[in-house]
Amino acid sequence: MTAAASPPELLRAPLVVEFPFTRSLGPVQSAFLSGLRERVLLGVRTCGGTVMVPPAEYDPVTAEEIRELVEVGATGTVTTWAWNGRPRPHQPLDTPFAWVLVRLDGADTALLHALDVPGPESVRTGMRVRVRWAAERAGAITDIACFEPYEGPAAGHGTPHDGAFADAVTGIVAEARLDYTYSPGRAQTAYIKGLSEQRTVGERCPSCRKVYVPPRGACPTCGVATTDQIEVGPAGTVTTYCIVNIKAKNLDIEVPYVYAHIALDGAGLALHGRIGGIPYDQVRMGLRVEPVWTEGGRYPDHYRPTGEPDADYDAYKELI
Numbered sequence: 001m002t003a004a005a006s007p008p009e010l011l012r013a014p015l016v017v018e019f020p021f022t023r024s025l026g027p028v029q030s031a032f033l034s035g036l037r038e039r040v041l042l043g044v045r046t047c048g049g050t051v052m053v054p055p056a057e058y059d060p061v062t063a064e065e066i067r068e069l070v071e072v073g074a075t076g077t078v079t080t081w082a083w084n085g086r087p088r089p090h091q092p093l094d095t096p097f098a099w100v101l102v103r104l105d106g107a108d109t110a111l112l113h114a115l116d117v118p119g120p121e122s123v124r125t126g127m128r129v130r131v132r133w134a135a136e137r138a139g140a141i142t143d144i145a146c147f148e149p150y151e152g153p154a155a156g157h158g159t160p161h162d163g164a165f166a167d168a169v170t171g172i173v174a175e176a177r178l179d180y181t182y183s184p185g186r187a188q189t190a191y192i193k194g195l196s197e198q199r200t201v202g203e204r205c206p207s208c209r210k211v212y213v214p215p216r217g218a219c220p221t222c223g224v225a226t227t228d229q230i231e232v233g234p235a236g237t238v239t240t241y242c243i244v245n246i247k248a249k250n251l252d253i254e255v256p257y258v259y260a261h262i263a264l265d266g267a268g269l270a271l272h273g274r275i276g277g278i279p280y281d282q283v284r285m286g287l288r289v290e291p292v293w294t295e296g297g298r299y300p301d302h303y304r305p306t307g308e309p310d311a312d313y314d315a316y317k318e319l320i
């Protein structure tokens, strides 16, 4: 994105969403990854007699279980490719490279990996390549550091293999990770900047006149742009709540605690916040609360009772 497309007054921040999970491999993929550690490339023979690399546990056509492992060569042929001019973190190489599908000698399907060449003019479909093994191997696809051009003879013709390895790899941690730069846009930038001054700023819909907090730049009911900024609160009313009994990871709050919908005075929509400063079993609908700001005052850490009488149900029933 260019500087012109993102005005400097908009906030931006790196954001990582990740969900790493541990999975067991099963006999076929356990043999495949254990083999990589020993520089042995394994495929599996399908019901139709072809050899799949990387291997699967079930036949892609008949869905039958397939277990007949075969060893294939560490050399192969590029079947298609795409140039990656700007490698991202955690990709196989940190210099520009080609993503390639390689059909290893002895295999009938192709494996996706990286090819280390100086530029796209050095890649072509049909070119011969070989595995460059990682210096240290752990039983992972990264044991193949990448592929490199190769002019020598083909090797490996699908010889049977029993798949037995000492200390076989039986599970892996699969990282699901999205790493990007987030900009909250005009409305939420104003909201976040307001919070840093301990003010809560919503936006009024020109059609239904409701004030939305946090603002999204458009009315979720009418679909029209909201532009008028309106300061709401600081106090508000608990409209609904729940008692949380599960301790969340990385959250240093004693359980049980109360999480509530809070309609700030002047807002047409309730926002979420934790209630503190009162025993959890005394929190109730209509309780009047005010924000307690974090150290540094960047956002409300929680809300506490103001000591005012409870709000009438009629005053907030439209906001539940």
Ligand SMILES: [Zn+2]
Binding pocket: 205, 206, 207, 208, 209, 210, 219, 220, 221, 222, 223
């Ligand atoms: Zn509206």
